[in-house]
Amino acid sequence: MTGLPIAVVGASAAGLAAAETLRRSGWRGPLTLIGDEPHLPYDRPPLSKQLLHGAWAPEKLLLRTTDQLAPLDLDLRLGTRATGLDVATRTLTLDDGTELACAGVIIATGVAARTLPGADRIAGVHTLRTLDDALALRSRLAKGGAPGSEGVAAGGRGLRLVIVGNGVLGCEAAAVARELGHDVTLVGIEATPMAAAVGTEVGELLAEEHRARGVRLVTGAVAGFETAPADPADGGDPRVTAVRLAEGAAPSGGAPGGSGETAPGGGRLLPADLVLVAIGSRPAVEWLDDPALDTGDGLRCDAYCAAAPGIYAAGDVARWDHPVHGRPLRFEHRMNATEQGMAAARNLLAELAPSAPAGAEEAAPAQERRPFAPVPYFWSDQYAVKIQAYGLTAGADRVETTVVDRAERRVLALYGRDGSAVGVLIAGLPPRQVRALRAVVAAPLPWEEARERIAAATAPG
Amino acid sequence: MKITLDADKCCAAGQCVLIAPEVFDQRDEDGVVVLLDAAPPAAQHDAVHEAAAICPAAVIEVHA
Numbered sequence: 395m396t397g398l399p400i401a402v403v404g405a406s407a408a409g410l411a412a413a414e415t416l417r418r419s420g421w422r423g424p425l426t427l428i429g430d431e432p433h434l435p436y437d438r439p440p441l442s443k444q445l446l447h448g449a450w451a452p453e454k455l456l457l458r459t460t461d462q463l464a465p466l467d468l469d470l471r472l473g474t475r476a477t478g479l480d481v482a483t484r485t486l487t488l489d490d491g492t493e494l495a496c497a498g499v500i501i502a503t504g505v506a507a508r509t510l511p512g513a514d515r516i517a518g519v520h521t522l523r524t525l526d527d528a529l530a531l532r533s534r535l536a537k538g539g540a541p542g543s544e545g546v547a548a549g550g551r552g553l554r555l556v557i558v559g560n561g562v563l564g565c566e567a568a569a570v571a572r573e574l575g576h577d578v579t580l581v582g583i584e585a586t587p588m589a590a591a592v593g594t595e596v597g598e599l600l601a602e603e604h605r606a607r608g609v610r611l612v613t614g615a616v617a618g619f620e621t622a623p624a625d626p627a628d629g630g631d632p633r634v635t636a637v638r639l640a641e642g643a644a645p646s647g648g649a650p651g652g653s654g655e656t657a658p659g660g661g662r663l664l665p666a667d668l669v670l671v672a673i674g675s676r677p678a679v680e681w682l683d684d685p686a687l688d689t690g691d692g693l694r695c696d697a698y699c700a701a702a703p704g705i706y707a708a709g710d711v712a713r714w715d716h717p718v719h720g721r722p723l724r725f726e727h728r729m730n731a732t733e734q735g736m737a738a739a740r741n742l743l744a745e746l747a748p749s750a751p752a753g754a755e756e757a758a759p760a761q762e763r764r765p766f767a768p769v770p771y772f773w774s775d776q777y778a779v780k781i782q783a784y785g786l787t788a789g790a791d792r793v794e795t796t797v798v799d800r801a802e803r804r805v806l807a808l809y810g811r812d813g814s815a816v817g818v819l820i821a822g823l824p825p826r827q828v829r830a831l832r833a834v835v836a837a838p839l840p841w842e843e844a845r846e847r848i849a850a851a852t853a854p855g
Numbered sequence: 856m857k858i859t860l861d862a863d864k865c866c867a868a869g870q871c872v873l874i875a876p877e878v879f880d881q882r883d884e885d886g887v888v889v890l891l892d893a894a895p896p897a898a899q900h901d902a903v904h905e906a907a908a909i910c911p912a913a914v915i916e917v918h919a
């Protein structure tokens with residue numbers, strides 16, 4: 395085993411956290427970080443917020459500068475994709491033909507944006523997952539609609555932007571596009587935005603905010619796109635002119651003016667200069683074809699984040715047995731990427747320690763592997779509304795929502811499952827109270843007890 | 856140890872305060888991080904490193 399590297403696949407939040415933790419925890423052997431994007435590790439949450447808005451330059455998203463990476467002594471392979479992994483020999487195959495035998499592997503390949511059939515060959519239809527995606531969308535939003543105009547900010551006409559998908563990402567992008575002065579229609583199969591993530595009552599509160607800001611909310615399934623012949627300046631692809639909804643789609647209340655017309659073949663048309671498809675993601679596991687791995691919905695791991703001996707996973711790609719919640723869970727939350735990257739790195743080192751004295755710190759006693767048991771956390775920013783949630787808010791069978799101040803969109807919601815409280819969501823409460831609520835759902839708690847503790851934590855004074 | 860913040864990037868997650876309450880706090884209005892002690896004593900160093908590593912917005916920078 396002497397001299398073999400640990401390889402981390404995926405050079406983003408989880409992969410970087412894993413690499414840094416490996417070094418901090420004493421790995422002195424070679425360390426390879428492989429990422430298929432050409433960029434240094436950068437942060438994704440600002441892509442749909444400050445970057446899309448134009449408030450931040452791309453450099454601000456870098457998680458580490460070159461100088462900060464230097465002490466890690468990484469064999470950093472950017473623009474390189476892992477195409478295979480042989481679990482028994484821990485050998486990675488890379489798209490440049492390299493075969494890399496490893497002491498251990500941490501898989502942090504995240505998820506990729508889902509899209510609609512044919513969408514990638516239509517100009518003006520975008521997804522939003524990577525920096526390059528966000529820069530492409532931002533440059534269209536910044537230019538605005540009128541030919542030759544300097545953009546909306548300079549008085550140009552707003553674009554007609556149709557966002558397909560009313561989940562967290564679609565809602566954040568809608569908020570930014572409205573703030574930039576564009577004409578925004580948010581289409582979802584669910585009548586209530588973000589309902590799957592936060593339940594219908596909190597979703598309805600957010601819907602009110604979007605409507606108040608002028609976003610048109612439409613319920614319906616998208617059947618396809620209408621296009622116009624390619625503009626030579628755009629390259630060869632036809633350009634989108636409208637989003638076609640399946641028959642039976644209806645506006646979901648409060649839509650100003652009847653928007654859209656009927657397509658020749660039936661079904662409503664939503665005219666569009668620009669489309670964002672934000673219909674979720676799929677775990678980047680297609681390159682993992684070793685039958686020893688279960689890649690059903692993400693890479694299946696045990697409570698230690700191990701998918702197989704010496705093979706660990708972290709971040710959006712990993713579905714692991716949460717020891718406290720007692721079932722396999724996978725999160726697409728920024729906080730989890732870091733925490734799980736750290737946990738996977740520590741557990742891999744603990745596993746390797748007895749067998750790889752050459753790489754591990756000789757003096758440091760071998761750490762025990764520990765189950766990864768975080769309190770999940772996520773946030774979202776839309777307009778001035780900041781949503782924060784601890785624990786599990788999706789998949790609840792019981793939600794109790796307390797609207798503290800409807801106009802100010804202040805809300806507190808408790809989420810339950812099988813009789814226990816498992817998640818809490820907050821908007822517009824003071825930070826101290828928000829932090830105190832974390833402890834309430836750190837582990838499933840009897841519902842009534844959770845309610846009492848929340849009342850105590852949010853009591854004035 | 857010396858700590859600097861890029862508070863502009865802070866998403867108000869409050870994780871730093873949970874981990875190192877002697878060193879970090881949050882503004883009441885918007886939850887943005889506040890540095891209580893830019894050069895904390897040795898007893899705090901592990902917690903500060905942990906907070907810097909966990910912060911989901913890469914706000915906290917620790918200098919030797």
Ligand SMILES: Cc1cc2nc3c(=O)[nH]c(=O)nc-3n(C[C@H](O)[C@H](O)[C@H](O)COP(=O)(O)OP(=O)(O)OC[C@H]3O[C@@H](n4cnc5c(N)ncnc54)[C@H](O)[C@@H]3O)c2cc1C
Nearest residue numbers: 404406407408430438439476503504709710726727728731
């Ligand atoms: C626009 C946007 C906004 C978000 N906002 C929030 C928010 O407000 N709050 C929140 O909690 N979370 C948010 N998230 C989610 C958060 O960003 C993710 O949970 C986090 O980025 C996950 O990190 P990761 O390292 O697991 O995966 P990723 O960030 O997806 O990184 C995986 C990396 O691996 C690379 N890769 C994939 N396959 C291969 C391969 N075969 N070989 C080599 N490299 C490969 C990918 O290109 C990518 O660079 C947002 C996400 C997006 C896209």
Ligand code: SF4
Nearest residue numbers: 865866868869871910
């Ligand atoms: S953990 Fe980071 S993002 Fe959260 S409050 Fe502290 S500095 Fe801000």
